[in-house]
Amino acid sequence: MPIIKILPHSEYCPDGISINASAGTSICEAMLDNHINIEHACEMSCACTTCHVLVREGGASLDEPEEGEEDMLDRAWGLEPQSRLSCQVILGQADLVVEIPKYSINHAKENH
Numbered sequence: 001m002p003i004i005k006i007l008p009h010s011e012y013c014p015d016g017i018s019i020n021a022s023a024g025t026s027i028c029e030a031m032l033d034n035h036i037n038i039e040h041a042c043e044m045s046c047a048c049t050t051c052h053v054l055v056r057e058g059g060a061s062l063d064e065p066e067e068g069e070e071d072m073l074d075r076a077w078g079l080e081p082q083s084r085l086s087c088q089v090i091l092g093q094a095d096l097v098v099e100i101p102k103y104s105i106n107h108a109k110e111n112h
Helices: 027-033 067-073 105-110
Strands: 003-006 017-020 052-057 083-085 096-099
Touching: 003 027, 067 083
Parallel strands: 003 096
Antiparallel strands: 003 017, 052 083, 052 096
């Protein structure tokens, strides 16, 4: 059972947290199951970028993003090479370190 270490985020988990997750579930599902209420405006259908995360460690163990995920990531606020949509990343057996960006595209628009 992989462990996902979520780095501190002022809104979702101020102190950071490590959660156990089941292989075969998405990062988004694992966070929601553990009361980390990350945005997922499209209900995990790969139609928005609100669940954008940065996989800081363990990313090499994950499948490459599919074209639809890559297309959506182009719209993500704060895009980095480690960017993924948490609803599309299916966990294997490896542990991950994940950072939730400070803003999502929704937050960036609301604050302007």
